[in-house]
Amino acid sequence: MASDVTRKAYLLKNGEARLQFVGSPPSKNSERALIFTADSDNFICIPDETYDTDQIQFITREIEKATGLDKIKPKIEMYGKYDTFFQTPRIYTDVLFPQEFVKSLSGILPEARIRIKGTYKVLQQLKHFVEPSSPPPLSSTFSASPRSDFGIIHPLILAKRFRSRLFSTSAIRQNHKEPARMETQPRIDPIIFPRLLNRYVFADHNVISWTPFDDQVYAFSVEGLELKENATYEGFQGLEKLAEYYNSHGLTTAKLTYSVILEWKEFEGRNDGFEASTLEKLFDGKPLADCVIKAANGAEFECHRNILGVNSDVFLAMFEVGMSESKTHLIDMKDVSEEGVKMMLDYLYGRNLHLEGRTEGDILEVLKAAHKYNISKLESIIAQFLLYKPMDWFSMDGVLDFYFFVKNVDALCSFADKLKAAIKGNTKKFSASATYQKWMEKEPNAAAQFVLQLFETDEHNVFDVNLVVDISDDD
Structure with a gap:
């Protein structure tokens, strides 16, 4: 059968997401983690892989076009649900791709699949009580030492969350001895800070944070995602530890670190049905050759009836009793050029076709010959080669x-x-x-x-x- 190689490339490398579990059963209102969205900058070839340059450029262009879509952008989402019947969390993966994006990539990538692979850490939820009646005194300058009864609500925490609103954009300092200059030290805005503080603390004065449960890192993968417009998958390999933590500690969240990998088949046009070294000897030396193929220009090629017959039922029928070829042992291919016959015999004797270096005319001619003589495997190889170009x-x-x-x-x-x-x-x-x-x-x-x-x-x-x-x- 035809040999093929699986090619891989990153759609996204080293992504991060936080996956939460809520309720049961799954619903559209579930909180979803965005795993992937189309971005050609994130499409990266894997080191030491070999690629068809035209193919990679085509994929990149399709991702760029999808990135510019106004409404539907290709994306992959995950969400978790706790199944009360089975007493275990379940993870679902949604593939949401536009129709044209799917059609374009499917037309160039034979047997395309997407795989998500990475690790996760188990997170636990911590609540910190905050005394609402005793906020720290605020001044126009930064205070690095808030009062201890203010708990963990430190200005630096709010600075990370609300940086664009927490600090005054500038302050102008001027006196009688020096000209006006811009203050370079960021200054906490004394008006905005209390408002943001109230928004950050819940009504019951508890602040929620997430922290790794321990230092353990667990592997996970989601396999076999297809290029479809809309599809939902439940297969999440590595769920066992999540279930264990959930049942023992009330797990609600996991931090994912992962890569999204695009995989597809690349046909090399080689028939591995026979031992290659044996076929090479038969092709090169023509020992015991017992028939001849004549090309359109009259060029003749010695070959073996058994090799032709096991690859084509049409050839096999020609050598049966009652057909002229069974007596003359001559197959006259008046509609196939010398180069076309050579390419066909390359396949039949297990040699590489080297389709990349062929012209459109050469490939079309061999495709027609493969169809006419019902060499179905050769026809399939050429069709797949053309399909992904x-x-x-x-x-x-x-x-x-x-x-x-x-x-x-x-x-x-x-x-x-x-x-x-x-x-x-x-x-x-x-x-x-x-x-x-x-x-x-x-x-x-x-x-x-x-x-x-x-x-x-x-x-x-x-x-x-x-x-x-x-x-x-x-x-």
Whole structure:
């Protein structure tokens, strides 16, 4: 079968979030922790990984487009619930992605998945009683020693929470001996400080804070998140310790430190069904070769019927009794070039196809040959390779050539949809392409009918395409 490699990249590295547990069952009103939101600055390649540069650039562009959306931005959220029936906390992960974002990435990343991996610390809730009737005296300068009966409400704490409002922006100092100058030392505003203090302390005069229960750090992961518009997952590996702490100490919160990882398959176009060294010997030396494939230009390639037959039921049928090939042991591929035959045999004998260095014409030719001779694994490899390539890799002539073939192949419908969207999104290039112009010259009615069917109700784009329609009365 075709070999493939799993590629990985960070959508977000070293993120932090606080996850709380409330009530049961889950509801839309649950307090949610934002785990991920689209930001191309956070999209980072993993060291020592090898990537397709075009692919990475495409993903980056899609994330940048999603970041600029006004309404729906791609995001992942988590929320916790205590399940009273099972007496354990449960953690849910929501994937909320816009439709276009999902469609674009799914079209370029085969078998794309998202994984969240990291560690957590258990937090406990502490309440500090504050004496409301004896606040510390406030002056226009900073006091580093509030009275002890004021508990933990120190000006530095409020400074961190309300820095923009706690300090006066500036003070102007002037006397008769020196010119006016700006005071550089920040000064607590004596009017705003008491108001913020009252807001920070609850009605019962208890101040809530969160602190790690101990120094223990526990691993967790959420696997198999798919690229979908809306999906909810419950699988949270590492929940056991959270449940244990909840049941023994009344846990309500955990601090997560994590990374969000995008994973996808990358097909290398190699058939590993046979031992590679054996196939290399058969390919290079042609020992016991018992048939010949002739390319369109007459070039001949010696090969082995058993290798062809186990990879293609069409080849197998050719060598059965009653077929001409069973007598001549010759397969005449009049519609496949010499290079195309070489690429097909590279696959059949377990060699790398090196698709990255091939032209659109070469790849299309081998795709057609794989489909015609029912070499399904080779067809699948090429289809996946084309599916994840960004559309700017294709020329418009190439898009049309591929589309005219794959639109009638059920197994390639996803690729056909991708090509169709590219044509509809580039009507000027489509109208000016050499392929379309030649078609208009030879079969103008068929070309015009194709355009009308392609754009269907999209009248604006239809008018952007040069149409020639024969409206003469056949009668």
